[in-house]
Structures are given as structure tokens and as C-alpha cells.
Amino acid sequence: MGDAVKLNGAEVAPDAWIEGVESAEFKTLIDAKQRSIVPMIVIYMIGYLGLSVLAGFGRGILGTKVLGAVNLGFVLIAGNYVMSWVLAIVYARISANRHDPLVKVVVDKARERGKAR
Amino acid sequence: MNLITVAMFAAILLISLGITAWAARRTRTTVDFYAAGKGLTAAQNGFALAGDWCSAAAFVGFTGLTALYGMDGALYAVGPLVAFCTVLLLIAEPLRNTGTYTIGDVIMYRMRQPPALAAAIVGTIVINLAYLIPQMAGAGVLIKLLFGIRYDVSVMLVGLGMIVYVAAGGMLATSWVQIVKAALMLGAGAIVLFLALAGVGFDPLVLFASAEAKAGPNFLLPGNFLKNPFDEVSLGLGYMLGLAGLPHVMIRFYTVPDATTARRSVIWVMFLAGAFFACTTIFGLAAVHYLGPQALRVGNPGGNLTLPLLAQYLAAAKIRSAASSCSVSFRRWRLQPSSPSLLG
Numbered sequence: 001m002g003d004a005v006k007l008n009g010a011e012v013a014p015d016a017w018i019e020g021v022e023s024a025e026f027k028t029l030i031d032a033k034q035r036s037i038v039p040m041i042v043i044y045m046i047g048y049l050g051l052s053v054l055a056g057f058g059r060g061i062l063g064t065k066v067l068g069a070v071n072l073g074f075v076l077i078a079g080n081y082v083m084s085w086v087l088a089i090v091y092a093r094i095s096a097n098r099h100d101p102l103v104k105v106v107v108d109k110a111r112e113r114g115k116a117r
Numbered sequence: 118m119n120l121i122t123v124a125m126f127a128a129i130l131l132i133s134l135g136i137t138a139w140a141a142r143r144t145r146t147t148v149d150f151y152a153a154g155k156g157l158t159a160a161q162n163g164f165a166l167a168g169d170w171c172s173a174a175a176f177v178g179f180t181g182l183t184a185l186y187g188m189d190g191a192l193y194a195v196g197p198l199v200a201f202c203t204v205l206l207l208i209a210e211p212l213r214n215t216g217t218y219t220i221g222d223v224i225m226y227r228m229r230q231p232p233a234l235a236a237a238i239v240g241t242i243v244i245n246l247a248y249l250i251p252q253m254a255g256a257g258v259l260i261k262l263l264f265g266i267r268y269d270v271s272v273m274l275v276g277l278g279m280i281v282y283v284a285a286g287g288m289l290a291t292s293w294v295q296i297v298k299a300a301l302m303l304g305a306g307a308i309v310l311f312l313a314l315a316g317v318g319f320d321p322l323v324l325f326a327s328a329e330a331k332a333g334p335n336f337l338l339p340g341n342f343l344k345n346p347f348d349e350v351s352l353g354l355g356y357m358l359g360l361a362g363l364p365h366v367m368i369r370f371y372t373v374p375d376a377t378t379a380r381r382s383v384i385w386v387m388f389l390a391g392a393f394f395a396c397t398t399i400f401g402l403a404a405v406h407y408l409g410p411q412a413l414r415v416g417n418p419g420g421n422l423t424l425p426l427l428a429q430y431l432a433a434a435k436i437r438s439a440a441s442s443c444s445v446s447f448r449r450w451r452l453q454p455s456s457p458s459l460l461g
Contacts, residue, residue, distance in 0.1 A: 037206050045357070048199045052353025055192055055339040056346030062188070063338045069326035071337055073188050080195045081395055084202055088387045091205060095380060 020110050029102040036094045040087055047083045051076050126263060129301075133294045137282050140290035150287035151218040153372040161296060162373050163385020168295030169366055170197060170390045171302055173255065176397055180427070181420025182342060183401020184413050187332065189342035191398040192349065196356030198391035205383040208361045210376035218371055220364045241364040248365060253279075288372055303393060309424075310396050312431040313403035321399060328405040336405075400424055407431070 020026055054062050055073065062073030144150050157165070175197065183190025216222035221237035228234075257272035264271075282290055317323040329337050343349050360366065370379045404413060404427040413423050 040202070040206055044199060044202045048196075048202075048357060049350075049353055051195075052192070052350050055188070055353075056343075056349035059338055059340050059346075068322045069329045069337065070322060073339055074191065074325070074337065077188075077191050077195050077398075080199055081391060084198050084387060084391060087202055088205060088384050092380065092384050096377075100377065 016110070016113065019113065020106070023106070023109065025102070025105045025109055029099065029106055032098055032102055036091070036098070040091060044083060044087060048080055051080060123263065132297060133282065136293045136297065137286035137290040140286035140293060144287045144289055147218075149289065151371070152368075153288040153292050155372060155374050157292060157372045157378075157382075159373065159378045159381035160385055161292065162369055162378070162382035163389060164299045165292045165295040165372070166366065166369050166382060166386035167303070167389040167393070168297075168299035169369065170386060171299065171393050172252070174251065176302070176306070176393065177421050177424050179394065179397035180400040180404065181413075181423040183398050184404040184410070184423040185420040186342035187328070187336040188339045189349075190401050192339065192343075192352065194394040194397045196352065197360070198387060198394055200356045200360035201383055201387045201390075203357055203361055204367075205380065205387070208367070209370050209379045209383050212367060213370045213373065213376045213379040216371060218368070220367055240362070244362065244364055248363075288368075292369075292372055299389065303389060305428075306393055306396050309428050309431060310399060312435055313399060313407075313427070316403075316407065316431070316434070321402075324399065324402040324406050328402045332405050332410040336410075397424075400427055403427060407434075 051073075054076070062071060062076070064072045066072050066075050143154075146154070148154055179190055179194040181190070182193055212220075212223055215226045219237075220241055221234050224237040225234040253272055253275050256275040257268055260266070260271035260274060261268045282294065313324075314321065317327075325337065335341065339349065340346070343352065370382070373379050373382060401423065404423045407430055408426060413420060413426065
């Protein structure tokens with residue numbers, strides 16, 4: 001669609017988007033985000049779906065006693081709590097320290113291009 | 118009618134109506150009404166998310182499931198926390214950046230096609246109906262029990278109350294009502310957790326051993342509730358992918374000023390709600406330990422009364438022990454009337 005897009009109340013020409021998306025700083029940001037997010041998604045999918053599959057098809061394995069009456073299933077459930085909380089903290093730190101400065105660069109450069117027009 | 122229960126109900130009703138009146142005076146613009154002026158902090162939105170996410174169905178249901186079926190209840194409780202990983206990593210920030218008030222905004226922004234928006238609207242209405250109807254039915258049953266009025270009248274009263282809250286106070290009122298609810302619920306949960314663990318010398322392993330001894334050797338195994346193995350996988354997939362499609366939770370990310378705050382509010386809810394869900398597993402095992410598996414089925418075959426029964430038992434036990442320790446110190450005082458500390 002060729003019409004201008006409204007962004008925070010300001011009219012932005014459609015080719016400004018293409019220019020922004022193709023810019024080097026935007027590619028750097030997307031690469032940085034993917035490098036951290038993709039491994040995290042893989043970790044929690046294996047951790048949580050693995051537990052769900054074992055709960056369905058590995059009931060004997062989950063029933064293995066580990067600590068007193070506590071079996072492997074409950075240990076893995078506790079592990080899922082810890083995994084989620086650790087991922088939350090790690091992601092918060094990575095995005096504050098690495099992603100947010102890159103976002104600022106992208107936004108600042110886009111503003112400059114807008115003024116130059 | 119139980120006087121204390123009615124008084125507590127009235128107090129909470131007055132607090133929430135007070136919040137609504139306060140919010141109604143502050144709500145002037147469209148952004149105020151639909152997104153609380155986009156002015157909530159990360160902690161406020163985190164508590165409000167926890168209030169949304171720890172519904173009565175969740176904490177009463179998970180406790181009952183754990184008490185009656187063992188590990189399957191714990192699997193039900195951990196899923197809603199892991200589900201927030203999907204929202205944290207993929208959904209919260211882009212949703213805050215691209216939308217204004219609804220999920221439909223995001224779809225329309227990306228697709229630019231009216232039929233896509235229509236699909237988002239239909240999805241929102243269908244999902245909200247599936248949430249509203251059981252919640253209204255549950256609240257209706259509670260009002261009927263509390264005041265002894267007809268069920269259909271109770272449901273209509275609940276519906277009228279909801280309309281008043283939302284129409285008068287908008288998103289600001291619902292946010293603060295959820296924040297108060299989350300604080301009350303987490304506080305009450307902490308008290309029950311303390312009392313439940315105090316009875317076993319703060320050793321949760323005792324609860325596992327005792328629950329297994331009382332409810333049978335298969336109790337701590339998966340599959341007591343979800344017998345078909347594929348149901349367990351389906352539960353996991355449903356949680357992992359489903360939360361991001363719940364409009365009433367996702368619109369919370371529009372109440373904060375920017376994507377950074379949206380991200381930080383997810384961290385808050387993951388710790389608040391996650392800790393609470395972990396507690397429901399302890400509560401379920403504690404209920405089996407203190408009350409025995411048979412007592413839990415008598416009142417309600419679905420186990421929904423497990424948590425109230427456990428809280429009642431623990432509070433009564435606490436009062437008994439407090440009363441006995443009081444009488445002990447009283448006797449000691451009677452025996453030593455010339456004690457210098459007492460005579461000053």
C-alpha cells in the first residue's frame with residue numbers, strides 16, 4: 001500500500017521504512033536479538049516440552065526416586081521453575097545491556113534521516 | 118450467613134468500588150480508559166498481571182488437582198510460569214511497540230487488511246466469552262452461597278458489578294483492583310505456606326513422603342488425572358503457545374509507557390505468579406498430609422474446596438496451639454507471683 005503510515009502521530013513515508021529495515025544498524029540489532037533469543041527458546045522448549053513428553057510417555061522414568069519420596073518428575077518440575085526464573089533474569093540483563101543501546105542507535109539514525117528529508 | 122465472611126466480602130467490595138470511583142475521576146481520555154493512560158510502572162503492571170493470571174480457577178484448581186491426583190496437579194501449575202517465557206522472549210515488547218489498545222491493533226498494523234482485523238476481533242470475543250462464562254458462573258455460585266439468593270439473580274448481579282467496574286473506571290480501575298487482589302492473594306498464600314511448613318519442621322520432603330504414604334504408591338506419578346499420554350503433551354503445548362493468545366492478559370502490556378517497562382513487568386509476574394503456583398503444589402501435598410485423601414473428596418469431588426479446607430485446618434491448629442501456650446505461660450505466672458520482672 002503506497003499511502004503514508006502514521007507513527008506516533010507523525011506521517012512517515014513508506015520508503016522510509018524500507019530504508020530503515022535495510023540499514024546496517026537495524027540488521028545489527030536483529031542479529032543481536034536473534035543470537036540471544038533463539039538459544040533461550042531452544043532451552044525452554046527442550047526443558048518444558050521434554051517434561052511434558054516424559055509425563056505422557058516416560059512415566060516410569062519420572063517415577064525414579066531421587067531424594068526420599070521425591071521422584072525425578074518433581075525434580076524436573078522444580079527445574080522448570082528455576083529454568084524460567086533464570087531465563088527471565090538473563091534475558092532482562094542481556095536486553096538492557098546489549099539490545100537497548102542498539103535500539104537507541106536505530107531510532108536516532110531514523111530520526112536523522114527523517115530530518116534530512 | 119457467616120458474619121465474618123459477609124463482613125470481609127463487604128470490605129473487599131467497598132475497597133474495589135472505592136478504587137473504581139477514584140479511577141473514574143482520573144479517566145478523561147481514550148488512552149486513560151483503554152490503557153490506564155499508559156502510565157503504570159513495571160511493578161504495578163506486574164502485580165496486575167499476577168492478579169489476572171492467578172485466577173481463582175488457577176490457585177483453587179491447582180491445589181485441588183495436586184491433592185487428588187498428585188504430580189499432574191504440579192504439571193498444571195508449572196505450565197503457566199513457563200508460558201511467560203514465550204511472552205517475554207517473543208511477544209511483550211513487539212506487542213507494546215505495534216499496538217495501541219487491543220490485539221486487533223497489532224494484526225491490523227502488520228496485515229493492513231480489514232478481514233484480518235475482523236478475525237482478531239472474533240477471536241478476542243470467543244476467547245473472552247470462554248473465560249467470562251465460567252468466571253461468572255463461579256462467582257454466581259459464591260454469591261448464592263453467601264447470601265442465599267437465587268442463582269440466576271446472583272449471576273446477573275455479578276455481571277452488573279463487572280459492567281460498573283469496567284464502564285466507570287476503565288483500565289485504571291481494573292488494574293488497581295487486580296493489584297489489590299494480587300497483594301491479598303500473595304499475602305494469604307504466604308501465611309498458608311508458613312503454617313503448612315511449620316507443622317512439618319519446614320521440611321517439604323516430609324510432605325512428599327507423608328502424601329505418598331497416605332494416598333498410595335502411584336500418587337506421586339504422572340498420569341493419575343491425564344490418563345492418555347498425549348493429553349500431557351497437549352497440556353504442555355497449550356500452555357506454551359496459548360498464553361500469548363489470551364487477549365485479556367495481553368492488553369495489560371498497553372498500560373505501560375514503553376517496551377522496556379513491558380519487559381520488566383513480565384519479569385515481575387514471572388516471580389510473583391511463579392512463586393504462587395509453586396506454592397499450590399505444596400498446598401496440595403500439605404492437604405493430603407494434614408487432612409488425608411478421603412476428607413478432601415467428601416466436600417467436593419472436584420477438589421475445589423481443598424485450599425479453603427487446608428487454610429481452615431491450619432488456622433484452627435494455630436489457634437489451638439496459641440491457646441495452649443497462653444495457658445502455659447499463665448500457669449507459670451501464677452506459680453511465680455513474686456517474679457521481679459512482673460512486679461517491675
